[in-house]
Amino acid sequence: MAISAHTSRAALRTTAVAFSAALVLAACSSGGGGQAKGSASSGAGKAGSGTRVTVTETEYALKLSQSSFTPGTYTFVSDNAGKLTHALSIDGPGVQDAKTKNIQGGQNATLTVTLKKGKYDLYCPIPGHKQLGMNQSIQVG
Ligand SMILES: [Cu+2]
Structure with a gap:
């Protein structure tokens, strides 16, 4: 047993x-x-090189210098071409609350993030501006 x-x-x-x-x-x-x-x-060659993308901000819109994205590291140059103070915020997979400082009209600021495959929201975090149209989503991958 x-x-x-x-x-x-x-x-x-x-x-x-x-x-x-x-x-x-x-x-x-x-x-x-x-x-x-x-x-x-x-395109593994792009990863880590910090591709620069210009985001032109006006009242009340965001305009990106490119619309097609592959996973990798990006430096967003937020260019305030408007008169009011704006900023740029990015939300998506692995990126939470990434944002530039407030940018006065005529100034710019940069924001470097690593994007994975998925959907990201780019918007102006100044209260009310996102709802007025400073909002753009991008699809990565
Ligand atoms: Cu704004």
């Missing part, structure tokens, strides 16, 4: 080890394949 219980526990443990080894192998091969495919299609 005691011997047979011991034997079956050892057998169980062997099975569990073999099973988890198989899982690790499966995860490795599928993860590696996905990663290689992703970097090939998203």
Whole structure:
């Protein structure tokens, strides 16, 4: 009785080890394949170089110098071409409450963020300005 219980526990443990080894192998091969495919299609050369994008701000609109984005690091140059004080805020996957200081008319400020695949909101955080039209969403990836 005691011997047979011991034997079956050892057998169980062997099975569990073999099973988890198989899982690790499966995860490795599928993860590696996905990663290689992703970097090939998203232009790995851009990552880390801080692509500059100009965001022109006026009453009450945002105008971006480019509309197509791939994952990577971006430096947004927020150029206040209006008369009132504005600022630039970005929200999205991995980016929360990133914003420039307040920018007087005719001045500019920069904001560097790393964008992943997904949807990001760019807007002016000065109360009321977002609702008046200083709001633009971009799709990355
Ligand atoms: Cu504003």
